[in-house]
Amino acid sequence: MKAFADANIYVLANLNQDFIWAKSNDGQWNTSGFDQFTRAIDLLSPYTNTLGFVISDPTLGNAKYWPFQKAAVRDAKQYMQNKRYRDIPVGFTIDGPDRLTGEELVLAEIDFMTCDQHRADLLAFMPSYGGNNCQLDDNAEPLKYGMPGKIYTRTQIPTFIAQYGCSTDRFNEKLDKRNYTIVQSFYNKGGSEVLSGAIAYEYFQRENPDYGKSK
Secondary structure: OHHHHHOOOOEEEEOOOOHHHHOOOOOOOOHHHHHHHHHHHHHHOOOOOEEEEEEOOOOOOOHHHHHHHHHHHHHHHHHHHHOOOOOOOEEEEEEOOOOOOOHHHHHHHHHHHOOOOOOOOOEEEEOOOOOOOOOOOOOOOOOOOOHHHHHHHHOOOOEEEEEEOOOOOOOOHHHOOOOOOOHHHHHOHHHHHHOOOEEEOOOEOOOOOOOOOEO
16 A cells, blocks of 8 residues: 555555345345454555545345445444544445346435435446446447436536446457547546546456456
């Protein structure tokens, strides 16, 4: 983390693993999950370049899980207050609409997660363009009038694109034709009106998938 700080790089940490939610068909938020979250918070909160924490949504639009996800956001924020850590934002991720989750269901989840005093502080949005976001490019629907724009009209919390630029051929880096022309759409007048930025996918090279730019 200090090496990142010296290079002016900020870290947005994903707190959870999907198994926390998957152990029960009805969803759960329990002390085991809370302990895992707080260990990460204790480790990262002292660093000034910790930008925030996010809690992933593995529910595929299943509304019965939403209260548990919101409880996790609430408890993480309260834990930092109790420990007198600095005020670090806690947000959540959400997938864009697809054939399984329609647009209204996505917007309903956003409404639920961003209302009342326990609302999330930020939203990491993963658009469903061409499967796993591989086809997100500068020919995509203008951000201002697509889902990011609709999200902005529902909530005023900072929203960013959680991942873009995955390799078009995940198993053959020689066929990697990424040029990141979409970046200009995030930061032009239309994009910057509804988004607070975007995160490329991804930094580290892994065995599978091999989307990383650094080995």
